[in-house]
Amino acid sequence: MSAAPTPADAPTPADIDPDLARTVTTAAGGEPQTIVVEQLDKHYGDYHALRSIDLVIPDGSLTALLGPSGSGKSTLLRTIAGLETPDGGVVRIGGEDVTYVPPQRRGIGFVFQHYAAFKHMTVRDNVGFGPSIRNYPKDEINRRVDELLEIVGLAGYQERYPAQLSGGQRQRMALARALAVQPRVLLLDEPFGALDAKVRADLRRWLRELQATTGVTTVLVTHDQEEALDVADHIAVMNEGRIEQFGGPIEVYEQPVSEFVMSFLGDTAVVGGELVRPHDLQLTKEQVPGSIEVIVDRVVHLGFEVRVEAHDPEGRLIGAQLTRDEAGALAPEVGERLYVRAESGPRTSTSA
Incomplete structure (x- = not known):
């Protein structure tokens, strides 16, 4: 379990200087980049991981790839990053075909769930590693590192080592390191999945504000429905290598296009052959039009x-x-x- 949260684990949106954030993180091209995926296919032997995926991730947005294990969300992210080679289809970033371009030449920043920091390096050296191997001038590296550490709430932690940081602090160091090279896009593979629930909630609020302030096109992989609904501008709900639905958080929650999307984005109950949300059900003592009889098994006070x-x-x-x-x-x-009867809210026919 990660260390207990400290004040530095939970920076507030008000702590982020918008002008500084935009200046430090703006990509060399100067504009956020659109990501376009066309007819993307990926096999692992007989297993079909991605099935003719089409997706446009708008520039400057935060898009969540949401789905259960095995849905293809991490494979899609890794293919966008260049860590996987597709068996068919095209990946474009900023209008450039990068399908077979090596990861280091795609202009991306990548943060994994279990971030592999250089344990023998200080926070300063970890964050400055990318610019240093790209031969940035030393003065520019130092300035950029100081500015990024201020943005992510780690000013004053420059000389600490990763083992001296909490889990939340290490992930914010990872984000600073990913942003240090001024990426065209930022790819996040369940970055907060290994952290405590309270720290996760604090960090995703902070991430939402950071992304909105910097304008870096960001793709977040998660299996956490609440996380996706909380931070994303757009959500791609994935299942068995396909995108079942793409839209804004309100759209995918309130207007699900399938039984899978309805079920995956929250608790459901079957009433009269339809899937409905538990909070959209009305219970009464007397029968009313459209209601069905039920017997109470348990009452749970939460x-x-x-x-x-x-x-x-x-x-x-x-x-x-x-x-x-x-x-x-x-x-x-x-x-x-x-x-019981359904009063309002989304519903969809069930195959059950």
Whole structure:
């Protein structure tokens, strides 16, 4: 488990100087870069990891590749980075065909979940490594490192070693290192996945503000639905090597195009042959139009909400989410007969 959060684990958006951030991180081309993927295919033996993927990631945006394990999201990111060679299709960055261009020539910054820092180097030397091997002038490297460490909230940590940092601090050092070479695009492969929940929440808020301030085109791989909905301008929901839906967070949550998207982006219940969200269900003592009978199995108090678990006449489990006030007025009891119906919100037909 990572170290307990310290004040430096949770920089606030107000700490980011927008002018400084744009100056330090602007790519050599001076403009954010659009990423275009066309008919991308990738096989590993008989396994079809990517199936004719088409995707346009707008310049200056933060786009999340969201999906379960095996959906192809990390393979897609690694192919954009040049760490995987596709079996078919094209990758373009800023209008340039980079399909077979080596990673080091694509102008990308890459941050992994388990960041491999140079343990024998200080924070300063880790962040300045990229510019140093590109033969930047020493004065420019020192200036850039100092500015980046200020942006990521690690000013004063220059002479520490990675082992002396918490997990959150190490990942922010990793982001500073990725930005030090002024990448055209920033690729993040579950960068906060190994951190504690509180630190993850703090860092993703900070990342959202940092990306919006710098304008660097950013692609984030995650399996965490809340993370994607929280930080992304656009979400590509992936399943079995395909993109099931691409759109803004509100669109993919409120207007899912398939049963998979609906189920993956949150809890669901089957009522009347449709998938609905638990918080869009109404429970009543008396039958009302459109409602079905259920028997209460369990009432779970979760502080700010109450979950009522029940089953319908066919034995299917249904979970309804109530506010404390709603639960107080209804006063559901185990074994009680109630009636449930979907009031509003997204729904989709189920194959079950």
